[in-house]
Amino acid sequence: MNHVITALVENQPGVLARVVGLISGRGFNIDSLNVAPQPDATASLMTIQVLGDDRVLEQVTKQLNKLVDVVKVSDLTTKSFIEREVVMLKVAVPTAKRGELRDLVAITGAEIVAVQAKSVVVSMVGDRKKLAEFVELLKQFTILEMSRSGVIAVSSDEADRETTKRKTSPSKRGGMTK
Amino acid sequence: MGFFIVMAGARGVKETACVVERVKMRSGAKCIIDSLEQAGVTTIFGLPGGTVLDLFAELYHSPIKFVLSRHEQGATHMADGYARATGRPGCCIATSGPGATNTITGLATANMDGVPLVCICGQVPSTMIGNDAFQEADTTGISRGVTKHNYLVKNVDDIPRVVAEAFYVATSGKPGPVLIDVPKDVQQGQTKVDRMPDGVPAMRGYRPASTGHPKQIVRLAEAINKAKRPLFYVGGGVIAGNASQELMAVVRKAQVPVTTTLMGLGSFPETDPLSLRMLGMHGSVAANHAVTECDLLVSIGARFDDRVTGKISEFAPGATVAHVDIDPSTISKSVGVDIPVVGDVKLVLAALLDQVEAKERTDWLKTIAEWQRDFPFGYETSSEELLPQYVVEQIYRATQGKAIIVTDVGQNQMWSAQFFKYTAPRTFLSSGGLGTMGFGLPAAIGAQIGKPDDVVFNISGDGGVQMNFQELVVAVEHELPINVVILNNGCLGMVRQWQEMFYKKEYSGSQLGQSGRGENEGISSSRSGYLPDFVALAKAHGAEAERVSARSEVADAIQRAIGSKRTNVIEFIVKGDANVYPMVPPGASLTEMIHSMS
Numbered sequence A: 001m002n003h004v005i006t007a008l009v010e011n012q013p014g015v016l017a018r019v020v021g022l023i024s025g026r027g028f029n030i031d032s033l034n035v036a037p038q039p040d041a042t043a044s045l046m047t048i049q050v051l052g053d054d055r056v057l058e059q060v061t062k063q064l065n066k067l068v069d070v071v072k073v074s075d076l077t078t079k080s081f082i083e084r085e086v087v088m089l090k091v092a093v094p095t096a097k098r099g100e101l102r103d104l105v106a107i108t109g110a111e112i113v114a115v116q117a118k119s120v121v122v123s124m125v126g127d128r129k130k131l132a133e134f135v136e137l138l139k140q141f142t143i144l145e146m147s148r149s150g151v152i153a154v155s156s157d158e159a160d161r162e163t164t165k166r167k168t169s170p171s172k173r174g175g176m177t178k
Numbered sequence B: 001m002g003f004f005i006v007m008a009g010a011r012g013v014k015e016t017a018c019v020v021e022r023v024k025m026r027s028g029a030k031c032i033i034d035s036l037e038q039a040g041v042t043t044i045f046g047l048p049g050g051t052v053l054d055l056f057a058e059l060y061h062s063p064i065k066f067v068l069s070r071h072e073q074g075a076t077h078m079a080d081g082y083a084r085a086t087g088r089p090g091c092c093i094a095t096s097g098p099g100a101t102n103t104i105t106g107l108a109t110a111n112m113d114g115v116p117l118v119c120i121c122g123q124v125p126s127t128m129i130g131n132d133a134f135q136e137a138d139t140t141g142i143s144r145g146v147t148k149h150n151y152l153v154k155n156v157d158d159i160p161r162v163v164a165e166a167f168y169v170a171t172s173g174k175p176g177p178v179l180i181d182v183p184k185d186v187q188q189g190q191t192k193v194d195r196m197p198d199g200v201p202a203m204r205g206y207r208p209a210s211t212g213h214p215k216q217i218v219r220l221a222e223a224i225n226k227a228k229r230p231l232f233y234v235g236g237g238v239i240a241g242n243a244s245q246e247l248m249a250v251v252r253k254a255q256v257p258v259t260t261t262l263m264g265l266g267s268f269p270e271t272d273p274l275s276l277r278m279l280g281m282h283g284s285v286a287a288n289h290a291v292t293e294c295d296l297l298v299s300i301g302a303r304f305d306d307r308v309t310g311k312i313s314e315f316a317p318g319a320t321v322a323h324v325d326i327d328p329s330t331i332s333k334s335v336g337v338d339i340p341v342v343g344d345v346k347l348v349l350a351a352l353l354d355q356v357e358a359k360e361r362t363d364w365l366k367t368i369a370e371w372q373r374d375f376p377f378g379y380e381t382s383s384e385e386l387l388p389q390y391v392v393e394q395i396y397r398a399t400q401g402k403a404i405i406v407t408d409v410g411q412n413q414m415w416s417a418q419f420f421k422y423t424a425p426r427t428f429l430s431s432g433g434l435g436t437m438g439f440g441l442p443a444a445i446g447a448q449i450g451k452p453d454d455v456v457f458n459i460s461g462d463g464g465v466q467m468n469f470q471e472l473v474v475a476v477e478h479e480l481p482i483n484v485v486i487l488n489n490g491c492l493g494m495v496r497q498w499q500e501m502f503y504k505k506e507y508s509g510s511q512l513g514q515s516g517r518g519e520n521e522g523i524s525s526s527r528s529g530y531l532p533d534f535v536a537l538a539k540a541h542g543a544e545a546e547r548v549s550a551r552s553e554v555a556d557a558i559q560r561a562i563g564s565k566r567t568n569v570i571e572f573i574v575k576g577d578a579n580v581y582p583m584v585p586p587g588a589s590l591t592e593m594i595h596s597m598s
Helices: A013-025 A054-066 A095-108 A127-138 A158-164 A172-177 B002-020 B028-038 B050-059 B072-086 B098-102 B104-113 B139-146 B156-171 B184-190 B216-227 B236-240 B244-254 B287-295 B345-355 B362-372 B388-399 B410-420 B442-450 B471-477 B492-501 B534-540 B549-563
Strands: A002-010 A030-037 A043-049 A070-075 A081-091 A109-115 A119-126 A142-148 A152-155 B041-046 B064-066 B092-094 B117-123 B148-154 B177-183 B230-234 B258-262 B277-280 B294-302 B321-323 B340-342 B402-409 B456-461 B483-488 B545-546 B568-573
Touching: A002 A013, A013 A030, A013 A043, A013 A054, A013 A070, A013 B139, A054 A070, A081 A127, A095 A109, A095 A119, A095 A127, A095 B483, A119 A127, A127 A142, A152 B410, A158 B156, B028 B050, B028 B148, B028 B156, B028 B184, B041 B072, B041 B442, B050 B092, B050 B117, B050 B184, B064 B177, B064 B340, B064 B471, B072 B092, B072 B098, B072 B104, B072 B117, B072 B177, B072 B442, B072 B471, B092 B098, B098 B104, B098 B117, B098 B139, B104 B117, B104 B177, B117 B156, B117 B534, B139 B148, B139 B177, B156 B177, B177 B184, B216 B294, B216 B321, B216 B340, B216 B345, B216 B402, B230 B244, B230 B287, B236 B244, B244 B345, B258 B287, B277 B287, B277 B362, B277 B410, B287 B362, B321 B345, B345 B492, B388 B456, B388 B483, B388 B549, B402 B442, B410 B456, B410 B483, B442 B456, B442 B471, B483 B549, B534 B545, B534 B568, B549 B568
Parallel strands: B041 B064, B041 B092, B092 B117, B117 B177, B148 B177, B230 B258, B230 B294, B258 B277, B294 B321, B321 B340, B402 B456, B456 B483, B483 B568, B545 B568
Antiparallel strands: A002 A043, A002 A070, A030 A043, A081 A119, A081 A142, A081 A152, A109 A119
């Protein structure tokens, strides 16, 4: 099953290696990984998307919790959560087809973020399903480059909030997703 | 978080105080040694080198006793043996590069068995890290998987905090090794940070469990009270958690029989009628039958290792399984658990005592007594040759069971477990999880240094003892009355046994260099094929040494060794093809025990 795991960790060198080492050491491939600071800059949140056996991943979550630099681990897959991801695509579009691309972008709620002589950069925010559909649609043009942020997620479970509550001052880097 | 505030406060105080008295600057190296002293370290094992010269310069002026090993692996095992024997954290020092990489096996050994160690490694100067500098290795990277936690200290001001955290992490929760990597320039840097902060370091990512959940303890007590055939399966956690007395109290009251793992030997006296002794692959018939027949299995500080469970699907098939452990990640790892209790075993057992009912359990204990009577550990006594089991029995007899037995790994380890009855915690020291050959001799040195008044025996095979034999000089140098027993069967015995049983008797790679050994049983003083000549080798290291090959000489030789109060090596020339029985073949269920090859 596809799992989305978040880990609140100390914002220190070596922590990423510990977390990733624990997961990869068991033969799991990490599909996406996002790390960004928290409002309290001494902590970071990792969001890890990984495919694997539920029982083994439960063990992985327990092991992650044991790491001294890991403050809190949640396997969001076991509860309700909201996810977003950003994709940016550089697409080669002949001038004649630019109108078509613009329409597509408008309909899907994506955004044109840069226009160059022979290419256009578009971006979109959404869940994995929405992004996958969008990328599929864009395949009618020539995709030159694609970059995705990896899934980020928050639990929509009320009970989960009290343990992670922090000052909700807007994070400066939060702008990265928009 | 709170911790940083405290630190800031402490600095603030110091700075105010500076107005009155001069700022006391210390080097990073001095700061480390001061912090170790403050942490209660009295002995450090290790070996110097380029990047720890500053540390050694400070150590020279410290009251801490330094024990120079001849190999860094030896130093880590010594610190490990010291920690296992005393219950206090062991401490060792190594230099960067090869020094640090040599500690890895020792750290992994301690990590698997939950032994508290703090290992300090030198590192090349910060500015040179990553440049392939001389004697550089990515120590924190390499040791990550074999330590409970590790640190690379980049700022000299962090030293007291890091050392305080290291000792706290090493000794709390499920104990384990912590490595601190300190670049040379950090050791040479100056700091005015004061001594280590007192009290428990506040670490938001590390909060080990303490008391078990009261409701779970109630459930466990009810299960014990209700069970007709309960069994306690006790592991090293009871020893690490110093919970033997609490265990005894519960066992006495509820009359629950006890089997222990290899690591749990000594947690409950094996001379007690309620002791079923060790379970698992080479465990007792009574223990393995009891596991299979019980209706409630309570694991206490054990982790359902594959050498214990055999075939998982047939392990304790009819039993409700309860698991008391301080480490939540061990719960339901391999065997599904019905009643998990996450907490310190000492506290959980203490809480349990009031809630369990006094019982008699006549029928269950009678069945067990019959198994114990009918299937004790035994061996073929008709052999003309000297048998290794006999040697272990004679050590038990000579010491009356009052000795610290430090084993190596393999057959010697299993025979030491089977033919010596352990009655006190911290008297059986062995590399259980990692199975590190070469552990025994250096660990015995550490144990004897930590417990100078105890009789210490190291029981090794001729294979494993060669892996760290160089450390024998350390025992001689420090005049340690260790008795090193080499059960010389001329082969890597456990490997040979598996080859005999499962690999068509093709002894590939398991025969040690002793050509013509068979006809040299009544060995004279000539070399006659013994490679190495352990007696000569031991003497070259300055130890007393003798070779025994006759049954009739065993008891006297052991008495002589104990009586001499010197470092002794006794080489026993034992039957080459003696096997460890009973044996549960790998992957089989615990009741499918092999009792002999015939």
